[in-house]
Amino acid sequence: MRSPEPSSPSPAEALLHGQFASWESGSSNNNNNGCPDSPGGSGGLSPATSPAPASNYALTLTHTHIHVQRLSPRPGKEARLLLPLSELLGCSCPRAPAPPLLVLYWYPPGKRRKGVSRRRQVRAYLAESRPEAERWSAAVQCLLREVPVTPNTEFSRSLLPRPRRLLLLVNPFSGRGQAMQWCQTHILPMIREANISYNLIQTERQNHARELIRDIPLSEWDGIIIVSGDGLLHEVINGLMERPDWEQAIKTPVGILPCGSGNALAGSINHYAG
């Protein structure tokens, strides 16, 4: 977790407050950043395998953070931690028969030699009941989707807007031919963690993406993501500009996840974005 935060949230700031138990990650847990007994880690989730006693936490949700205070063992100032919502990708509450977990997918920034990188961490907390875990999951998602909420809000999934929908266009032959593999291992898991729904289309030939984008109802999509090199992006822009509604169509958010050989455009965007 990030650096310890000395101050607790005031009761007026709290949107939700509750008690949870720790839930260990199945894989090695070396991402605690100095937080002893912190639940979660970098891998998948599984029941605690060690006989170590469970830690108990008080979680407080505010508009900007999740405050985590360890209650036992060894409560105290050093056991108080802060999760900024700006670093949270999403959350989930796995369905029964899984236990009532609040699972947080967290990507804190870390320094590397050049620029900043983000490393995935999963934090899971065992709630007292399934309705409580679902209430927290809904509340966190409301905040991530910028739904206006107050401490009086009765959090439930019904408050959430429809999930965002992305159209992914993947050129399986771009670059070294690893675009689909990257999708499976990196991109799709992140999209799912962010509670985004998607449709993935593999391009089958030259101009496939261009024709597709020219003809599909764009209102069904919140954005188009290109998993490829510059060539496919070029096709998508051409497809948007060839539509009768091009003036509106060209405003569709388009993203590129570079998997080509040159990736000059993605490199240039990254460079100018800092």
Ligand SMILES: Nc1ncnc2c1ncn2[C@@H]1O[C@H](COP(=O)(O)OP(=O)(O)OP(=O)(O)O)[C@@H](O)[C@H]1O
């Ligand atoms: N299934 C496919 N078979 C053959 N060509 C394809 C297929 N899908 C897309 N293409 C074409 O391949 C061209 C090159 O693809 P892309 O730009 O993604 O990769 P790249 O050439 O490796 O990357 P870069 O442009 O960054 O060097 C695109 O213009 C596209 O028209």
